[in-house]
Every structure is written in C-alpha cells, then in structure tokens.
Amino acid sequence: MSRPEDTLLADVHYDDVEARKYTTSSRIQNIQASMTRRALELLDLKTPSLILDVGCGSGLSGEILSDIPPEEGGPHVWIGMDISPSMLDVALQRDVEGDLFLADIGQGVPFRAGTFDAAISISAIQWLCNAESSETSPQQRLARFFGGLYQSLKRGGRAVCQFYPKNDVQKQMITSAAVKAGFGAGMLEDDPDTKNVKVYLVLTAGQSAVANTKSGDITGVVENMEGVDVVDNRRQGRSSGKGEIKKGSKQWIIKKKEQMERKGKVVKATSKYTGRKRRIAF
Amino acid sequence: MVLLVLIHFMISGYMHHIPETRFLRRTLPLSPPGHLEKKTAKMKLLTLNFLTCAVKTCKSSSDSFPLHPKDAELASDDVEVNPELLVNLLPRLDWKALKTTSAELGFPQLPDSPPTIEQLQSDDKLLKDLHSLLMETNLMEGKLVCGVCGHEYAVREGIPNFLLPSHLV
Numbered sequence: 001m002s003r004p005e006d007t008l009l010a011d012v013h014y015d016d017v018e019a020r021k022y023t024t025s026s027r028i029q030n031i032q033a034s035m036t037r038r039a040l041e042l043l044d045l046k047t048p049s050l051i052l053d054v055g056c057g058s059g060l061s062g063e064i065l066s067d068i069p070p071e072e073g074g075p076h077v078w079i080g081m082d083i084s085p086s087m088l089d090v091a092l093q094r095d096v097e098g099d100l101f102l103a104d105i106g107q108g109v110p111f112r113a114g115t116f117d118a119a120i121s122i123s124a125i126q127w128l129c130n131a132e133s134s135e136t137s138p139q140q141r142l143a144r145f146f147g148g149l150y151q152s153l154k155r156g157g158r159a160v161c162q163f164y165p166k167n168d169v170q171k172q173m174i175t176s177a178a179v180k181a182g183f184g185a186g187m188l189e190d191d192p193d194t195k196n197v198k199v200y201l202v203l204t205a206g207q208s209a210v211a212n213t214k215s216g217d218i219t220g221v222v223e224n225m226e227g228v229d230v231v232d233n234r235r236q237g238r239s240s241g242k243g244e245i246k247k248g249s250k251q252w253i254i255k256k257k258e259q260m261e262r263k264g265k266v267v268k269a270t271s272k273y274t275g276r277k278r279r280i281a282f
Numbered sequence: 283m284v285l286l287v288l289i290h291f292m293i294s295g296y297m298h299h300i301p302e303t304r305f306l307r308r309t310l311p312l313s314p315p316g317h318l319e320k321k322t323a324k325m326k327l328l329t330l331n332f333l334t335c336a337v338k339t340c341k342s343s344s345d346s347f348p349l350h351p352k353d354a355e356l357a358s359d360d361v362e363v364n365p366e367l368l369v370n371l372l373p374r375l376d377w378k379a380l381k382t383t384s385a386e387l388g389f390p391q392l393p394d395s396p397p398t399i400e401q402l403q404s405d406d407k408l409l410k411d412l413h414s415l416l417m418e419t420n421l422m423e424g425k426l427v428c429g430v431c432g433h434e435y436a437v438r439e440g441i442p443n444f445l446l447p448s449h450l451v
Contacts, residue, residue, distance in 0.1 A: 048367035050374075077367060077417075079329055081444075088441055099329045103336070103444035107451045110336035110444055112347055114374060135448045144451070154374070266342050 003166060010127045011104075014057075014084035023058040023090050032122055035198060036061040038190065039120050039160040042202055046073045049117035052152065054105055054145075054161070055124025056080025057087040059096035065120070066097040079116075081105060106141030109148030113264025116152055119159035125201075126163045129170050142174060146181035151264040153205040159183075161201040171199070178203055182262045188228070206263075250275035324359060324420035324440040327387075328371070331380050331416075333442075335428035337450045345429040348379040350386055352434070354424040361417045365409055368416070369399055375416075384415065 004013045014022065022028055039061075045051075048070075053062050059080060068074020078098040082088055088100050103110065106128050128145060129138045149159060165171040171187070178185045183203040190198040245252045253275040261267045333349055340346035377396040384392055402409055426435040426442060433450070436443050 047370050048364055050367075050371060075364065077328075077364075079332075083445070092439060092441075099325050100441045101444055102441055104446075107444075107446055108336060108338075110334055111332045112334045112376070115332040117370070136451075266344060269342075 003164075005126055005130045005164075005166070009130075010055075011083045011085070014087050016086045016089070019058060019084065019086040019090045022087075023060065023094070029060060032060045033064060035122050035162045036064045036120070038198075039122065039162060039200065040064070040068070042160045042188065042200065043118045043120065043158050045076065045118060048074060049076050050115065051076050051078040052109070052111070052116045052119040052149075053078050053080040053098065054109075054119060054121035054149070055127070056082050056091070056098070056100065057084070057124075058090040059094060059098065059100075061120060061122045062091075062096050062098045063094075078120075079111075081109070105145045105148075106136065108144045109152045111148075111152040113151045114154040116157060117154060118157055119149060119153060119161075121159070121161040121163070123162060123164060125161050125174060126165060126170065129166070129173060138173065139177065142177035143180065146178045146183065147262065149203075150181045150183060150205050150262055155206040157205045159201075159203040159205070161203070163199060163201065165199055174201065182206070182259075324357070324422065325437060325442060326417055327380075327383065327419045327421070328416040330383055330421065330426075331375055333426070335431065335433060336444050336446055337428065337431050337433055339450075340428055340430045340433075343430045346431075348376070348383055349426040349428055349435065351383065351421060352425040352427050354387060355422045356387065357420050357422050358414070358418050359420055361413070363410065363413045364417075365403070368409065368412060369402060371416075372396065372399060372402060389415070 007013075051065055053059075053065070056062050056078075062078050062080055065074070065076045065078045068076060079101065080091070080096075080098050081101045081103045082091075083102070083104045085102060088102060091100055105124070125142075125145070128141045153159060163174070165174065175185050175187060178201065183205060186202045188200040188202055190196075190200070245255060254270055257267050257270060257274075330348065330351070333347075334340070335346035335349065337346075375396065377392075381392045381394075397405075397408055397412070402412070420440060421437055422440050424437050426437060427433070428435075
C-alpha cells in the first residue's frame with residue numbers, strides 16, 4: 001500500500017474529500033477503534049482523566065475516550081490537536097465531546113507543565129518524519145514535539161503513540177527523539193512480522209510521587225499483560241568513564257539547566273558567563 | 283433593586299477596561315446554566331486554564347500564562363457532572379489564572395484561595411458551581427492574546443488556531 005506521508009504534508013493530504021473518506025470508511029473506523037482501546041489498556045487509567053489526543057483528526061479516537069463507562073475509570077475529558085482544518089471540520093459536524101485545536105505538533109505542545117494525565121496518538125506521529133523544508137528538519141520537529149509533550153504531561157504520566165513507521169531507520173529516529181526528551185520509552189508490537197503489525201510507542205514521563213517500585217520502569221507498563229515478551233535493549237550500566245561529569249562544573253550546570261527546562265521550569269539562558277567563578281574581591 | 287444596580291455597575295466598570303467583549307450570557311454565572319444557542323465545537327474554560335503561548339521566546343516568561351480572551355463570545359452547554367474528574371483536576375488548576383480569566387470575562391469574583399478537596403466533596407453547590415464554570419462555559423469566538431508578545435490566537439467556531447509562522451517557532 002502506498003504511504004500518503006511520502007507525497008504530501010498532512011494538512012494538504014487531508015483535504016475535505018480525504019477527511020470525509022477517512023472518517024466514513026468503516027474499515028478505518030474499526031482499526032482506529034481497536035487501536036484506541038489497546039492504547040487505553042496500555043495507559044491503564046483508573047480515574048476520569050484529562051487526556052491529550054495528538055493528531056485527533058475527526059475525533060474517532062476521542063469518541064471512545066468520552067464513552068468509557070464509569071466502572072472502567074471513565075469518562076475522560078480530552079483535548080485534541082490536529083493540523084488539518086478539514087479533519088477538524090468533520091469533527092465539528094460529528095459533534096465530538098472534546099476541545100479541538102488547530103495546531104502543528106511539530107511546533108510543540110502549547111500547554112503549561114504538568115497539564116495532562118496521559119496522552120494518546122493514533123496514526124499521527126509518522127507525519128513528523130516527512131516534513132522536509134529548508135526551515136525545519138524531521139529531527140527538529142520530533143524534538144519539539146516530544147519536548148513539549150514531556151513538559152505538558154504530569155510526572156508519572158504515560159503517553160501511547162501508535163504509528164506506522166516506514167522502516168527501521170524511522171522507528172529508530174522516533175524512539176531516540178523520545179528518549180532524548182527525557183521519556184522512558186518502550187516499543188510494543190502487536191502481531192509482529194505480519195502485514196498487520198501495529199507499533200505502539202509507550203512513553204513514561206518521570207516517576208510519579210506515589211509510584212510503587214515497579215511501575216517507574218518502562219517494563220512495568222506491560223507487567224500484567226499476557227503474551228508480551230520483553231526484549232530489553234537498553235545499555236546496562238553507565239560506568240563507561242566518559243560520561244562522568246564533575247559536580248559543579250560548567251557541563252554539570254548546563255546539564256541541570258536542561259533537566260529543569262524539560263520539567264517546564266523557567267531557566268535563564270546559557271551564555272559564556274554560565275558557571276564562571278566570580279573574581280576574588282576583598 | 284440595589285443588587286441590580288450593582289451588577290450593572292460591575293459590568294459597565296469591566297467594559298471600561300476591555301471594551302470589545304460581548305456577552306451572550308448575562309445571567310449571573312456560577313448559577314444553573316441558562317440555555318443559549320447550541321453549537322457543536324467548544325473550548326472549555328478549563329482548557330484555557332492550561333493553555334500557554336506557543337511562541338518560543340515566550341516560553342521562558344511567566345506572563346505568557348494565562349492567555350487573555352478578547353472579543354470573547356461565550357456559550358454554555360449541558361455536561362454531566364463528574365465529581366471524580368473535578369477532584370482529580372483541582373490540584374492542577376492554577377487558581378490565580380482562573381480568577382484572572384473569570385474576571386476578564388465578567389464573571390463575579392472568585393474567592394482568593396481554591397477550595398480544598400474535602401470542601402468540594404462535601405459541598406454539592408460548590409461542586410456544581412465549579413463544574414458549570416469549568417466544564418459548561420465555552421469560548422466560541424474571539425481571540426486569545428499573549429501577555430508577553432501580544433500574539434493573537436483566533437478562535438473560530440470554538441477552535442483556536444495555534445499554527446505559527448515558522449519564524450516564531
């Protein structure tokens with residue numbers, strides 16, 4: 001099957017005709033619904049929550065979020081972002097419950113730190129890999145998106161992004177951007193090595209204050225699920241000598257500032273004076 | 283009679299500051315919602331309490347939050363009360379910002395400090411009032427203005443436009 005991402009930008013591809021086709025196709029509706037349910041399973045929300053729907057489109061996934069019965073921890077309130085006005089127009093006509101935003105996720109996430117309990121994204125973030133223009137690159141857009149997402153999630157919040165990677169390079173690019181933004185990242189593949197493979201990027205933003213010991217680690221997400229094999233590719237131990245930064249050094253200060261910035265704190269700009277000693281005064 | 287005069291005074295005093303704000307709903311807010319024209323899309327006041335300016339240079343300034351509504355058209359909507367959700371959201375609300383926003387939109391003064399979770403759980407009226415302010419009051423049309431850079435985000439049919447030209451990203 002051809003990939004629309006390869007030829008056009010998302011807001012151009014989903015014009016009025018495409019948006020309507022996409023939303024009325026019962027095949028797409030079914031796939032979207034099952035992927036949303038799977039993502040919700042991974043998010044494991046116990047109470048009614050505030051959720052960010054990244055690339056909400058016509059609100060197919062959002063509808064499911066609003067329809068969760070109280071005994072399963074719902075109904076959730078969601079805020080959707082999408083770049084395609086036509087898709088949002090279809091969402092308008094379908095009278096969805098959530099709030100809608102016309103925004104480009106490659107430009108960041110305009111919410112203050114710690115807003116959302118969780119984030120969900122169904123078939124959207126692969127679009128970030130294809131926006132090639134002289135001003136931005138996919139890496140930049142991915143960094144802005146994951147940086148903004150990390151900030152806007154509360155500590156201990158989870159994000160599940162289902163996406164269609166074109167190849168392993170793209171998969172690698174997306175996960176490394178997420179890890180760089182500070183997320184604990186894991187990749188869940190349903191039906192691996194078949195044509196129907198579905199890839200979910202599972203992200204955790206820091207550790208919650210009330211976390212039990214296990215769920216802080218990304219593998220805790222799939223702890224109670226059946227039929228999931230965990231393949232841990234993370235580097236074991238970081239005592240390779242090179243990474244040692246001396247406490248109080250300029251490098252260390254810059255690292256700390258970056259950490260604070262990721263948490264959404266207001267941080268002064270780094271300059272040539274950062275970390276300099278004051279001159280000795282009597 | 284005195285009460286009526288007071289309300290009139292309050293609205294006109296407010297209009298003096300931000301002259302272009304129109305009111306669709308002139309009933310006393312924080313009371314059971316009166317029904318107005320129903321449109322499909324909406325932006326809850328709750329969302330406005332979380333939204334910041336998207337411009338890069340505004341990220342480091344605390345004045346980029348909250349965004350200030352301008353020429354705002356409001357509408358109210360019937361949403362089922364969900365006490366658990368409000369209890370969940372309460373610690374995350376920026377009460378000062380909510381107070382500013384509601385004052386700018388011409389609602390009566392909110393108390394200085396947010397209610398505690400226990401108060402919310404025991405006081406049914408408080409819960410309903412907060413619910414109608416946060417979940418049922420919607421911004422339909424108008425602009426959201428950043429306090430730092432002055433960028434105006436247009437809101438049409440309840441959908442704010444947060445697309446930025448590339449030099450501001």
